[in-house]
Amino acid sequence: MGEPLRWGWPTLRALLISASLVLGGIDGLPVTRAEVSAKLPPPLRWARESLREIRAAILAPLSFVSEGLRVQQRWELFTSSREERFRLWIEARATDDEPWRLLYRAHDPEHALFAPALQYRRVRASWNPSRRGARAGYPWFVTWVARRIFEGDPRLQTVRVQAEQIRLDPRGPGFVGTGTFAHTEHRARAEVLK
Amino acid sequence: MIDRWIAFWDRREPATCLVLVRILVGLVVCADLLTAWSLGLVPELWAPPPTGMGFGAIEANPPAVVRWFGATARTAELTWLVATLSAVMLATGTLTRIAAIVCALASAQLAGLSPNADRGIDSLLRIVCVILALSAAGTRFSVDALLARGAGRRPPALVPAWPRYLLFAQTVWVYFSAFHHRSGSGWWPTGSFSALAGILSDPHYTRLAPGLVAPFYPLTQLGTAGTMLFEGSAPLLILWTYFERTRSEPGRLRALANRFKLRWLWLGAGVLLHLGIALTMRLGIFPFGMLALYPCFLYPDEVARGARAGKAWAVRAVNRWRTRAHREASTGPGR
Numbered sequence: 001m002g003e004p005l006r007w008g009w010p011t012l013r014a015l016l017i018s019a020s021l022v023l024g025g026i027d028g029l030p031v032t033r034a035e036v037s038a039k040l041p042p043p044l045r046w047a048r049e050s051l052r053e054i055r056a057a058i059l060a061p062l063s064f065v066s067e068g069l070r071v072q073q074r075w076e077l078f079t080s081s082r083e084e085r086f087r088l089w090i091e092a093r094a095t096d097d098e099p100w101r102l103l104y105r106a107h108d109p110e111h112a113l114f115a116p117a118l119q120y121r122r123v124r125a126s127w128n129p130s131r132r133g134a135r136a137g138y139p140w141f142v143t144w145v146a147r148r149i150f151e152g153d154p155r156l157q158t159v160r161v162q163a164e165q166i167r168l169d170p171r172g173p174g175f176v177g178t179g180t181f182a183h184t185e186h187r188a189r190a191e192v193l194k
Numbered sequence: 195m196i197d198r199w200i201a202f203w204d205r206r207e208p209a210t211c212l213v214l215v216r217i218l219v220g221l222v223v224c225a226d227l228l229t230a231w232s233l234g235l236v237p238e239l240w241a242p243p244p245t246g247m248g249f250g251a252i253e254a255n256p257p258a259v260v261r262w263f264g265a266t267a268r269t270a271e272l273t274w275l276v277a278t279l280s281a282v283m284l285a286t287g288t289l290t291r292i293a294a295i296v297c298a299l300a301s302a303q304l305a306g307l308s309p310n311a312d313r314g315i316d317s318l319l320r321i322v323c324v325i326l327a328l329s330a331a332g333t334r335f336s337v338d339a340l341l342a343r344g345a346g347r348r349p350p351a352l353v354p355a356w357p358r359y360l361l362f363a364q365t366v367w368v369y370f371s372a373f374h375h376r377s378g379s380g381w382w383p384t385g386s387f388s389a390l391a392g393i394l395s396d397p398h399y400t401r402l403a404p405g406l407v408a409p410f411y412p413l414t415q416l417g418t419a420g421t422m423l424f425e426g427s428a429p430l431l432i433l434w435t436y437f438e439r440t441r442s443e444p445g446r447l448r449a450l451a452n453r454f455k456l457r458w459l460w461l462g463a464g465v466l467l468h469l470g471i472a473l474t475m476r477l478g479i480f481p482f483g484m485l486a487l488y489p490c491f492l493y494p495d496e497v498a499r500g501a502r503a504g505k506a507w508a509v510r511a512v513n514r515w516r517t518r519a520h521r522e523a524s525t526g527p528g529r
Contacts, residue, residue, distance in 0.1 A: 010204040017203050017356060021363065028367060030374050069298055069324065070305040071317050075371035081380025081389035087397045107397030107404070117233040121478030122311035126247050128398050137310040140243040147244075170391035171411050174404035192244070 026058055027066070028073030086129050086163035087177065088118075092149050092156040100160060103149065114148060129163055134183045146187035159187045203359070206352035208494040209334045213287075215361060216294075216331035218486035219322055220285025223297060226479045227278040240270035240307040248307040257306025270307055276300045284323070287336020294327035315483040318368060322361060322487065329357030361490035362432075368484075369428035376422070387418035399475050417470070424463050431460050431491070439493070461491055 029051070032040070037048050059066070066072055090113070091100035103113040117123055126141040135141075146159035162184040166175045230236055242251035242265040250257060251265040263269040277300035283293035298320040305312035330353035332338040339349050379385030380392055391414040394400050394407045407414060434457035437448040451457070465488070468481035489497065 010200050013356070014200040014203040017360065018199070020360075024364075024367070028371050030371075036377075068302065069320050070302045070312065071321050073367065073371065074375065075314055075318075075368045076375045077314060077372040078389070078393060079375050079377050081376075081378030081385060081392055083392065085392075085396050085398070107400065117235060119476055120229065120233055120235065121313060121476070121480070122230065122239055122308070123235065123247075124398065124476075125313060126308075126310045135310045137247050137249045137308065140247045140249050143244050144238060144247050166397070168392050168395045170388065170395040170407045170414065172405070172408060174395040174400075174402075174407060175397060 023059065023062065024073045026055055028075075029055060030074070031055070080131055082131065083168045085166050085168055085175070086182065087166050087175070088127055089160075089162050089164055089181070090118075090145060090149075091160045092153075092158065094155045094157055096158075114145070118145070127161075127163075129183060134163075138183065139185060142185040142187055143192055146192045150189045150193055157189045159192075161185050161187075203356045205355040207355040207358070208351065208498075209330050209349075209353045210494040210497045211358050211489045211492055212326070212329050212331040212353070212361075213334045213336070214489035214497065215322070215358075215487060216287065216290065216326050217285050217335065218489070219319055219326070219483070220281050220283075220293075220297075222479050222483050222486050223301070223319055224278060224281035224285060225482075227274060227281060229478075230274070231278075236274050237267045237270035239311055240274060240304055241267035242270075242307075246270065246308075247311065250305075250307045250309050257303045259303045259307070273300055273303050273307065277304055284326070287332040287334075287338050290332025290336060290338050291327045294323045294331075298323035298327070313478075313480070315478075315480045318364075319483055321364060325357050325360050325364070330354065331357070358490050361487060362435075365484075365487045365490060366428045366431055369425040373422060373425035373428070381418060381422055387415040387422075390414045390418040390421065394474055399477070401474050401476055420463065421467060424460065424467060427460065431457065434460060435491070461488070464488065 031052055032048055037045055040048065088104070088106045089102065090104040091102050093100050102111045104115065104118060105111045118127070123141070126135055126137045129135065129138075142159075142161045145161065149156060149159050162181040165178045165180045165182060167178060168175050230239055237248075238246040240246060240248040242248050242260075245267050248270055251260045251269070256265065259269050259273050263272065277297060280293045280297035280300055283289060284297050301316055301320050301323070305316060330350065333342075333349045333353060342349065376382075376389075378389060380387070380389035391407050391411055394402055394414060395404070397404075434451050437445075437451045438457050440448070441452050465485065468485050471477055472481040492500075
């Protein structure tokens with residue numbers, strides 16, 4: 001038999017730190033995404049669901065911390081490496097008869113209206129589509145950028161924001177446009193500047 | 195075993211590394227928020243729609259600031275101001291513990307106002323702020339230390355080391371978690387390690403001109419493999435650090451790790467990785483936010499040694515420059 005544990009601040013602190021490490025580890029356990037899980041065989045799908053439920057039950061009493069501070073321990077940085085990506089286009093025109101005028105296109109120095117603001121990481125996160133589609137705040141981003149454009153040029157009446165589907169080609173020109181567009185949104189001056 | 199574990203978390207050391215993390219994290223957060231302001235994005239980034247992009251304010255469960263002050267642009271402005279001021283206070287060590295907590299909470303409120311605008315690095319720096327709030331990071335190079343000295347109190351020579359250990363563990367976990375979440379085949383041999391080339395060709399992220407990656411494609415494959423090796427081996431940093439601090443003890447693996455300076459190789463690779471990201475990709479504060487945490491990987495005596503070496507080098511450089519200037523002046527055309 002070893003010496004009995006002496007209770008005091010160092011012991012309590014070590015206990016609290018150990019608990020935070022264990023709980024952080026549980027929170028950080030990699031659990032496959034729902035869309036991946038749907039393709040798994042039933043036993044694995046069941047295991048995934050059970051793991052998620054157990055984790056949620058363990059972490060539930062401390063959810064006020066993770067929700068209050070908006071933190072978690074799953075760090076997903078550039079997880080995907082798909083070749084199909086997007087390129088943002090922002091266009092505007094004064095009348096319906098006119099062709100669209102390109103104001104901004106990602107990574108195009110000749111069409112770079114508001115480029116510093118649009119490329120700022122927090123703004124980009126509103127318009128850069130993920131593999132799950134457009135971001136939740138994308139419509140509000142479109143309204144915001146349309147307002148900036150309308151305020152800057154009183155002749156313009158309509159703004160169009162969309163994402164061109166591109167194919168990455170790092171061994172060649174870098175990327176190739178497909179001419180197909182997604183997430184197309186229009187804003188009219190009257191609608192934005194009420 | 196349990197006694198050793200308790201004693202480990204009870205260790206003390208000079209506050210140097212924690213102070214460095216505090217200053218750097220405060221500066222990074224402050225620089226990011228001031229960038230938003232300089233781009234004319236305050237309050238639009240966090241203001242409720244249709245004025246801004248802060249759609250979190252109109253959701254079913256809005257953040258506390260909206261419940262207290264309403265879903266207005268003024269609320270967004272106020273939250274940004276509190277976050278920025280608290281980041282300045284954190285960097286300068288003014289009411290350090292309170293500043294760190296307020297910085298974390300204000301950043302969380304900004305995240306609630308505009309969920310898309312909150313990235314992984316923001317979440318990580320909030321955790322760091324909480325750990326700093328529990329530490330003695332404000333006891334040196336700070337307004338708090340100046341005030342304490344004015345009141346006749348000397349800063350403690352040694353402070354609890356556990357917050358640094360916790361920051362160490364957190365940063366290691368970030369890398370390892372990023373590693374095991376990498377599901378895209380481009381990160382693995384099956385996808386020919388093409389991920390980095392892909393990111394460097396993505397017009398939404400790259401700083402490089404289109405087509406510039408092609409001649410360096412094999413180098414990017416090496417970079418992808420290196421990134422995976424670096425992140426996947428992050429937990430080993432704990433072992434390499436332990437081996438280096440116990441270098442006099444026996445063991446073949448310990449001797450090998452120390453002989454090949456694996457700890458310093460890993461740290462150097464991390465610095466290069468983040469500097470490379472900063473130079474070639476538009477990822478905002480991410481590389482700087484990560485590098486701001488690197489002092490937690492060092493021991494205070496190593497920082498002190500590095501500072502002494504840096505100072506000696508600077509003195510030598512100034513002396514050399516003075517000697518040369520003096521020589522040029524004495525042999526110049528006027529003589």
